[in-house]
Amino acid sequence: MARVEKLTIAEICEDLGIARSTFYDWRAKGRAPRCIKLPNGDLRIRRTDYDRWLTSLEDAA
Template identity: 65%
Template sequence: MQEVIVDLKVAPSTFYRWRRLGKAPRSIKLPNGDVRIRRSEYDRWLAEREDVA
């Protein structure tokens, strides 16, 4: 998840707020409590937000 935060250039608190509001890419919670985002899910999420200029 840290890679996504760095890639988006947002504060961790912003990303966690997006997650809480359901506006972040879908994530997977592992049995040890770690959270992961699949690359394909992240790419899909970004594509949905792309502006056509």
């Protein structure tokens, strides 16, 4: 079974050049990519969801 790459919030913020607080603000407003909440409370974003989210921003621009 293929393993799906999951990104951390830090990796997303670094890639986008934004602060962690900005990501959480977007998430609260429903503007961030879909997240997976792990049992320990950490968040992860599937690479495919992140790529899809970025593509949707291109279409809206």
